[in-house]
Amino acid sequence: MIRAIRACKTAAEERAVVRKECAAIRASINENDQDYRHRNLAKLMFIHMLGYPTHFGQMECLKLIASAGFPEKRIGYLGLMLLLDERQEVLIDLNHTNQYIVGLALCALGNICSAEMARDLAPEVERMLQFRDPNIRKKNNQLTYLLYKSEIKRKGDWKNFTKPAALCSIRIIKKVPDLAENFINPAASLLKEKHHGVLITGIQLCTDLCKVSAEALEYFRKKCTEGLVKTLKDVVNSPYAPEYDIAGITDPFLHIRLLRLLRVLGQGDADASDCMNDILAQVATKTESNKNAGNAILYECVETIMSIEDNGGLRVLAINILGRFLSNRDNNIRYVALNMLMKAITVDAQAVQRHRATILECVKDSDASIRKRALELVFLLINESNVKPLTKELIDYLEVSDQEFKGDLTAKICSIVAKFSPEKIWYIDQMLKVLTEAGNFVKDEVWHALIVVISNASDLHGYTVRALYRAFQTSEQESLVRVAVWCIGEYGDLLVNNVGMLDIEDPITVTESDAVDVVEIVIQRHTSDLTTKAMAFIALLKLSSRFPSCSERIKEIIVQYKGNLVLELQQRSIEFNSIISKHQNIRSALVERMPVLDEATFMGRRAGSMPATVSTSTTTSINIPNGVSKPSMAPLVDLLDLSDDAPAPTSIGGSGDFLQDLLGVDLSPAPNQPGLKPAPQNGTDVLLDLLSIGTPPPQSDSSTSDILSSVQDNKLPVAPLDGLLSPSTPATPVIDLLDGFAVKPPTPENNGSAFPSIVAFESSLLKLVFNFSKPLGNPQTTLIQATFTNLSSDSFTDFIFQAAVPKFLQLHLDPASGNTLPANGNGSITQNLKVSNSQHGKKSLVMRIRIAFKMNNKDVLEEGQLNNFPHGL
Template sequence: MARDLAPEVERLLQFRDPNIRKKAALCTIRIIKKVPDLAENFINPAAALLKEKHHGVLITGVQLCTDMCKVSTEALEYFRKKCIDGLVKVLKDLANSPYAPEYDVSGITDPFLHIRLLKLLHVLGQGDAEASDAMNDILAQVATKTESNKNAGNAILYECVATIMSIEDNGGLRVLAVNILGRFLSSRDNNIRYVALNMLMKAISLDSQAVQRHRATILECVKDSDASIRKRALELVYLLVNESNVKALTKELVDYLEVSDEEFKGDLTAKICSIVEKFSPEKILYIDQMVKVLSEAGNYVKDEVWHALIIVITNASNLHGYTARALYKAVQTAGEQETLVRVAVWCIGEYGEMLVTNAGMLDVEDPITLQQRAIEFNSIIEKHEKIRSALVERMPVLDEATYSGRRAGSMPAAVSTSQGALPKMPNGVAKPTSAPLVDLLDLSSDDIPATSSSGGDFLQDLLGVDLSPASQGTNQTQKSGTDVLLDLLSIGTPPAQSSSSMLDMLSSGQDNKSSEGMIDKLASPSAPSAQASSPVASSSMMDLLDGFGSSPSLPGMIHLISLPRHNYHFCSTLTPLFSVAETNGPTYPSIVAFESGSLKMTFNFSKEPGNLQTTLIEAQFANKSPDIYSNFVFQAAVPKFLQLQLDPASSNTLPASGNGSITQKLRISNSQHGKKSLVMRIRISYKANGKDVLEEGQINNFPGGL
């Protein structure tokens, strides 16, 4: 029907009645939108409408030309060559025309026609330097002469700014346009400020320096009562940050964080963390700002952000003491911020002696004293000299560059590098925290676990668990002492609603008011005996840190120590690595310890002569799928009555389709030999086809007599 009507509509575009010409132009707009091919038939009639004196016909003619340019390249080129000068003259006459009651709106002559003409110039000037040059003068005239105290005038100015920003480069005009937007930001009208912020976000890519001049006004918009303006202004501030202004902008945002609304703290915190991470020129500035953010809004900080902070701290050896002291002070005043407590616990656990001795003091610091409870805790550790060296052993330096790469380059070189070559991040087995931790967490004297009269297990003391027969008799629901770690690992207990690993148990971050609360939290989840493989995010060193929790009254924690080939081993006591020797002791049948649709693990057993409590295990892993498994990692956890040691695996790449295997040797000592059987929880992670896979299970089918 459009094709049939097109010739008649074209004829009516030249009808003597202006109202008919206006309606014909509106009809033509509908036709070319339905059938773009017909646009070329209307090029000459449409161009003729641009010379109309009647405003109604002229405005529809301008709109028709604008729509034709969008659907026809031929029409666009024609109007650029033939109509630019005419349009400029019409707009100039309109801007300088005297008062006309028929078209007047708030003292401005026909603002609707103004805007339509500017939109057409917008289209014609985009990507064409010659056309842009022809309209520069009239755009400058409209921008400077239009009144900005009326809404109609602001509408014209906004469209003029949009046109200036879209046409080819003219530095002076763009500065003028940005200044207009700066005036909009001072308006009391929220709508005007919002559209100005939107336009400034586009302008920043064209002339960043011009936008930077209005930084103070934009920062004020971040504190606006209107939520939409706050959010848009925050996004604009984020785009404005660079190395030269990061200190000033970050300070302003952190100061506002303290008084910002709760619903806005999440967005504000995320932006501040990202700014600090990307642009901090020095690590001390990065650490200072992050401590402030954690103190003000630590509960809003995402895990990957504080993980990255810890990695930066470990690689800044000259700032270890300074960081520990800064976090210690922050916890005293903002202990309710869970993430702050986690980071403080980690750093104080690692660098607590520097806090106590004021080592590595910087010029900007004031010395702080050591509390009495730290001395009390130190006296407790002195009674366990045999394992003291392991307790206070330093965590290895985390691989900052690798972690940054895993986060898709979110950390820039400014904060992701350290002096010299970075060591590779070792994997490890469980390692307890350093000595002064209980005091530095500001525990009361009642929170410090008393030593066992029989010189019992130090992990028992750290956890604050009473293993005496008397205490077991007072509460029938309490587990026996030898089963405490068994409970922590959820071995032998009914499955909970969801399966979890030891890493997951440490990640709940719930407040813990007592040692029993900590045990209950860790003991609740359990995994099924065999779980099918599923793609998951690979666990990392940082996953263990999630278990620190927010309460400073945690009775004990687990750290990691170095173990080659990325093997994590969670055990109740710490013993050095070893090599399992081949022996001629008693023999036991091999078992399939774990099997899924893609993986099979077999255990071969042997005993050392004269040592029935110790079992030597050779684990063999076979790949049942046609895909090669890389980054292969085997982890194991055992109850408290067992001690587990692992040798390095023979490889971390498992060939496909059973064409080869990985072997790894284990050594288990059973203190309840003859009374309790071996039991073990395992988790195996690897990468298949570029995806991270995690398999978990529980081994209960050990041969009798082990």
């Protein structure tokens, strides 16, 4: 049958042969043919190993077990272990007079024993551990061979070579750990055996006992450690023994089992560790490493050394062995060495550093799994002293690495540069190299962080924009183009005038027209996505103020997109054209350079804190995964050049104009200036007039709602605009940026019955009170007025309130009434919230809040979770 199956050339032929054999076996079973029963079961086991169903003949196993002869029982037990499981009720021959049949029964029990059988048969197995007959105490060779061929090759578990009684004991203590104490003394007696088969099984039994019983672990530590050390020394120094020799090494299986048991005993125990130090050093130095058997012993020896209590010399020796493994041609050996080095670096980083060059070569290996593991290890090796040479090596390899590996390598390099950067100019240089080589693999938060760093490095603005201009000429990577466009828009005048030249720079000549050419190329390039083009439009608007001589050309470029099918570009084109054509008197103020971005705040948000839907005072809900601000394309935000990390604006004297404070200029128009009216004294924001916005209605199809909702789809940072769109601002005459698209006046809401107020949050510094109301006819919506009171003796500035809600809630925040909170309760800040509950009547409101402010120029953060909302909201 086996020859016929192996001769099949197709799967269909094999299935035909198997069907024919199964039919013959069924016929033989129906005829109750006892002479061929054992042969039929052998065929069934082979068919089962091929993956075909054999359930119809499995009960033949029990008939063979019940037979009188040893050959039939041998095949029956083997079939029992292969074809049946612990759910079957079987009769085990533990009390048979034939010692070989008892060995078969113990083998079967060790493989399919259930918890109930273990409890019932544990005394019998414990008694058999005391037998002196090796035929009971270990398997016979024929059964071992059959198990190896059928079961062990499939499971890869070589401990089945052990004696049946100990094998069965291991199964019992795994199924019923409570019985472990009954096997401690019998297992300890097995460690004194001279027969390798019995000894290796006893060691495995002791190892498993230590894992399930603290009592057994303590017993073996005190009573057996010295004996195990002596046994290992005898095995290491034993002469050639043909029976146990593999590749010139005496019984490597026994070596490995002894080392594993010593590792368990030495872990956390200084006395036991001291006892085994000498023999471990001997194993590490005497074992040959040119054969797999020797490498297996060395690996287990290294793992034992790294697990037991501290011994500096031994650990250096172990790490050097791993360093030799890294030079091995076998990929499996190198991979396990890298895994072990990742554990060793937490114990002795200095010893691992000596093999840094070899590890770095593994990053360039052709095997993908070795590359990834080596890259993780390099990341752990880097510190402030070696970051520059290692980063250079990684970036050099980035140029020639495979495309599928560039993503992982780029992410690690960016993380290394951000974490260990010694100075900003080095950080900028390395990030530009990464963006030039693999910018398309760089995540958004990485180039956002680069922009933040550039913004904070005021002495490097000219150097950076020139470096980006050069890089743009040679690379089309999307992230690089975005950073280049942003910097040219911000610092284009520094690029043209060669401001801030450093000694390390080469001279460069760039005209105003050249700078505009770069941005125009980005807009016209078909590979540029919507985010990049939107950023390019912003850059053009800024350059129109920086380069007055190019203003008309910039206007012509922008006007081309007034009829673009992409609404975002069309809207920007219309608004920016209106600013350039009609509002030149305020253009320079609008496109002033961005304020220095708060680097610490941005990095903190990157680290992640509020993974829910976070609402800030931009009057829209923004999803912030892992604390990273979701980008925005909203023209409203872009016009002001605000990022998510811009510091919250403050009002001069508490009543000054917001836009004047933000931009640092006086925007009050002259009394007779056409097209503009004097700023009203009731606090109306000039910016509201500029953007034709009054109070934003809660449910409106106006242009204002469209502009504000577009914040959710942008990929530029968004800033909290506290006080920007004050709901109390009355409507005023406006400048039309949208060429005739008027904004509808807001519709006042009609509130229904009120709910009792609650103290939502209170600390030693701050008190927050919520007042509730419901709009008529809309029970799902709740209107909340939040009132903040300062309980301390110091005033608060840069006040920002944020909130997060679960997915079944929708949260909308209006701007706060101010951002300065007087001391001692002499005033308050109010802010309106609107919450829509899609599970109204089923789930109550719940909210997490975060309140940030500055007290005595120090940042303060208050956080809390609100679960005490009135019933019915």
